[in-house]
Amino acid sequence: MVVTCKLCGASGFLLRVDGLGLCDECEGIFAIELRQRTRTIEEAHRALSSPVDPETALELWELIRQNARELLVYEEMDLPIKPVPSRLLSEVSEAVDALHVQIVRERVERILTRAEQADSNRAKSRDACKAISRIEPARQEIEGDKNPLDELESRVRQFCNRVQFIPFLEAFR
Numbered sequence: 796m797v798v799t800c801k802l803c804g805a806s807g808f809l810l811r812v813d814g815l816g817l818c819d820e821c822e823g824i825f826a827i828e829l830r831q832r833t834r835t836i837e838e839a840h841r842a843l844s845s846p847v848d849p850e851t852a853l854e855l856w857e858l859i860r861q862n863a864r865e866l867l868v869y870e871e872m873d874l875p876i877k878p879v880p881s882r883l884l885s886e887v888s889e890a891v892d893a894l895h896v897q898i899v900r901e902r903v904e905r906i907l908t909r910a911e912q913a914d915s916n917r918a919k920s921r922d923a924c925k926a927i928s929r930i931e932p933a934r935q936e937i938e939g940d941k942n943p944l945d946e947l948e949s950r951v952r953q954f955c956n957r958v959q960f961i962p963f964l965e966a967f968r
């Protein structure tokens with residue numbers, strides 16, 4: 796009977812494949828890669844379970860994403876992998892989105908706090924514009940729900956309106 800290796804596509808009467816459908820060579824390659832990548836993923840998960848700053852957390856999630864993407868190829872060939880790469884990738888997307896929101900929210904809060912303290916309305920509205928410009932790049936990064944950014948942006952716009960119109964109204968008082 797002609798057998799074909801799932802991974803390299805080699806086939807022949809003399810070829811032997813294991814229970815997963817891999818030839819001897821691929822069986823070894825798959826085992827090593829699976830071990831290394833799952834170990835990296837586990838280590839990154841472990842690092843994430845202790846408190847880390849959002850930028851470091853992003854790097855760790857990216858590391859998980861890279862490795863899960865490489866393993867996804869094997870999942871698509873129906874090779875057994877735990878944790879399941881496709882599930883891992885959706886977990887990464889959610890976590891990364893939440894981090895991008897957290898990072899931009901903290902930046903915007905800082906800018907608005909500074910704007911509140913600025914002594915002129917011109918400086919206040921300049922800072923507020925700066926805060927809006929920080930939100931746009933995050934919009935590009937976020938794959939899923941962009942609602943938290945819309946809320947943040949509307950808060951900044953309200954601030955803008957307030958600092959732009961209050962002096963205008965005061966002038967007419």
Ligand SMILES: [Zn+2]
Nearest residue numbers: 800803818821
């Ligand atoms: Zn093979």
